[in-house]
Amino acid sequence: MNEALVTDGITHDVTTDSASINGETILEAEDLSVFYGETRALNHVSMTIPERQVTAIIGPSGCGKSTFLRSINRMNDLISSCRVEGELRFRGKNIYDTDVDPVALRRAIGMVFQRPNPFPKSIYDNVAYGLKIQGIEDNMDHRVEQALRRAALWDEVADDLSKSGLDLSGGQQQRLCIARAIAPDPEVILMDEPASALDPVATAQIEDLIEELAEQYTVVIVTHNMQQAARISDLTAVFLTGGELVEVGPTAQIFGNPENQRVEDYITGKFG
Amino acid sequence: MSHRESADLAFETTENLRRKRLIGRIFVAICLISASIGVIALIVLLLDVIYEAWGWLNLTFLTSPPSQLIEDYLPGARGAGIFPALIGSILLIALTAIFTIFLGVGAAVYLEEYAPENRWTSLIEANIANLAAVPSIVYGLLGLALFVRAIQLGSSLIAGALTLTLLILPIVIVASQEAIRAVPDSRRQAAYGVGATQWEVIRDVVLPAALPGIMTGTILSLSRAIGETAPILMIGAATTMFRPPITDGPGGIPIPDLFGPFSAMPMQIFDWATLPQAGFQHIAAAGIVVLLAVLLSMNALAIYIRYRYETKV
Numbered sequence: 001m002n003e004a005l006v007t008d009g010i011t012h013d014v015t016t017d018s019a020s021i022n023g024e025t026i027l028e029a030e031d032l033s034v035f036y037g038e039t040r041a042l043n044h045v046s047m048t049i050p051e052r053q054v055t056a057i058i059g060p061s062g063c064g065k066s067t068f069l070r071s072i073n074r075m076n077d078l079i080s081s082c083r084v085e086g087e088l089r090f091r092g093k094n095i096y097d098t099d100v101d102p103v104a105l106r107r108a109i110g111m112v113f114q115r116p117n118p119f120p121k122s123i124y125d126n127v128a129y130g131l132k133i134q135g136i137e138d139n140m141d142h143r144v145e146q147a148l149r150r151a152a153l154w155d156e157v158a159d160d161l162s163k164s165g166l167d168l169s170g171g172q173q174q175r176l177c178i179a180r181a182i183a184p185d186p187e188v189i190l191m192d193e194p195a196s197a198l199d200p201v202a203t204a205q206i207e208d209l210i211e212e213l214a215e216q217y218t219v220v221i222v223t224h225n226m227q228q229a230a231r232i233s234d235l236t237a238v239f240l241t242g243g244e245l246v247e248v249g250p251t252a253q254i255f256g257n258p259e260n261q262r263v264e265d266y267i268t269g270k271f272g
Numbered sequence: 273m274s275h276r277e278s279a280d281l282a283f284e285t286t287e288n289l290r291r292k293r294l295i296g297r298i299f300v301a302i303c304l305i306s307a308s309i310g311v312i313a314l315i316v317l318l319l320d321v322i323y324e325a326w327g328w329l330n331l332t333f334l335t336s337p338p339s340q341l342i343e344d345y346l347p348g349a350r351g352a353g354i355f356p357a358l359i360g361s362i363l364l365i366a367l368t369a370i371f372t373i374f375l376g377v378g379a380a381v382y383l384e385e386y387a388p389e390n391r392w393t394s395l396i397e398a399n400i401a402n403l404a405a406v407p408s409i410v411y412g413l414l415g416l417a418l419f420v421r422a423i424q425l426g427s428s429l430i431a432g433a434l435t436l437t438l439l440i441l442p443i444v445i446v447a448s449q450e451a452i453r454a455v456p457d458s459r460r461q462a463a464y465g466v467g468a469t470q471w472e473v474i475r476d477v478v479l480p481a482a483l484p485g486i487m488t489g490t491i492l493s494l495s496r497a498i499g500e501t502a503p504i505l506m507i508g509a510a511t512t513m514f515r516p517p518i519t520d521g522p523g524g525i526p527i528p529d530l531f532g533p534f535s536a537m538p539m540q541i542f543d544w545a546t547l548p549q550a551g552f553q554h555i556a557a558a559g560i561v562v563l564l565a566v567l568l569s570m571n572a573l574a575i576y577i578r579y580r581y582e583t584k585v
Contacts, residue, residue, distance in 0.1 A: 075461065075464065078461075078464065080388065080389065103468070104467070106464065106465060106466065106467040110465065110466065111466075112465075113458060113465070115458060117458040117461065118462075119459060119463075119477065120480075129466060133466065133467060133468050133469075133476075134467055180462070181465065181466065184466065184467070
């Protein structure tokens with residue numbers, strides 16, 4: 001499995017893990033620190049993320065939750081002043097090892113962003129883009145349809161796949177972006193506040209979708225909406241100011257009976 | 273603060289308000305005059321050259337070589353005109369366009385997408401902006417020293433095109449950089465997110481989105497270049513050529529004579545304007561109308577491209 005991250009081995013076998021136990025660790029951060037220049041954005045974070053569950057990362061603005069998410073698929077590499085210390089293991093392989101190609105890594109870890117960002121192309125081409133650059137050419141129509149179905153968008157767009165992705169509503173655009181992210185069949189989907197730019201109806205659709213996606217994919221979602229985290233996640237990690245992971249545990253426990261006083265204060269709305 | 277009695281409320285125009293309104297109206301008038309002067313000057317110029325050229329500009333003028341005799345230009349005579357210079361200008365601009373697009377877009381992509389953010393890059397960027405302000409005659413001197421003499425291209429079409437390329441390159445680079453910078457970062461991230469390499473991001477996301485802006489900037493620069501006289505005068509372009517810079521290629525197909533002498537419309541117009549016979553002022557005017565027609569169609573193309581492709585961002 002580790003070879004999948006190295007430059008040439010871009011194929012990864014999804015069938016082998018269909019039998020794995022629910023809750024097996026897929027991602028593991030150990031003593032992970034991230035710096036932007038001299039500023040520390042993540043402070044010695046250690047946590048594990050289970051496979052095929054929804055892990056929510058919550059915390060106030062500037063707590064480093066987005067930084068943590070972006071360190072999982074090495075999107076932070078695009079910022080030249082960014083520096084990473086510690087380890088982040090994906091199926092046991094440290095993704096910051098020198099033989100890991102971030103481009104190959106991102107093919108196994110899809111991402112959905114805060115604002116819907118479809119390409120100014122047709123709906124079909126938006127979904128097909130990731131497949132094409134990953135060299136997957138066969139059964140394209142079927143793969144595009146599958147991705148759109150899984151993203152709960154197929155019924156709304158099936159008649160007009162040549163329409164521009166930008167002509168869709170905000171909520172549809174975000175589901176299109178989810179379809180684009182899952183089309184190449186990644187193992188993990190990272191979501192950076194995916195519903196924060198959407199209206200309540202579209203938000204509810206995205207939330208339903210996330211729960212469905214977790215049957216097949218590992219979902220890591222950053223949100224500053226605590227109700228959202230409580231509704232959709234299995235596991236919740238609370239980051240507080242200074243890039244510090246304060247508490248992580250089953251969502252019911254974090255929201256019902258947190259161990260840490262600061263977490264309790266944050267969740268009950270005393271600050272943040 | 274207590275509410276005033278309604279009897280105290282007075283909404284009449286005061287002297288103070290009236291004075292302020294007057295100042296406002298004077299200001300609008302000044303702005304309107306400023307805006308009109310440019311347009312009026314252009315219209316007057318156009319009407320004047322069209323009036324001067326009237327009767328002299330016809331199809332024969334477009335398809336005939338020039339003559340030193342005013343009689344040849346008259347309707348029904350053997351025919352004389354701007355043909356070699358018109359073809360010369362079109363070939364010159366086409367060549368310049370090819371060089372400029374490759375060099376300009378290449379430089380802009382490097383500076384925006386690849387170059388590390390350091391002092392060197394800022395120094396290069398600042399100097400490109402400075403180069404845009406260098407007078408065109410200086411580029412002419414550079415072209416003469418570099419292309420005509422050092423590389424020994426002579427006063428050829430290709431030397432002219434390379435000189436004009438140097439002249440407009442800074443403007444094209446700056447315009448292209450701005451177009452690339454305007455591509456939303458979220459779209460780059462979307463492509464990176466599905467596992468695109470930097471080259472794929474530039475090819476699939478950045479360039480398609482920046483292309484209308486790049487094309488508009490390039491075409492507007494080219495329409496500046498087509499009217500330039502000083503640089504091609506410096507490199508020794510002919511004032512009058514009797515045949516266009518075209519030669520026989522393989523199989524007798526006419527191809528541009530890259531290394532041969534050439535003339536261009538500004539040179540030919542300049543030549544006509546300096547001839548002593550009175551009728552030549554009309555010939556020069558006819559030449560100007562042709563030059564302006566080419567120039568305005570290029571600008572129209574730029575506007576069309578911008579309108580057609582930039583509506584969706």
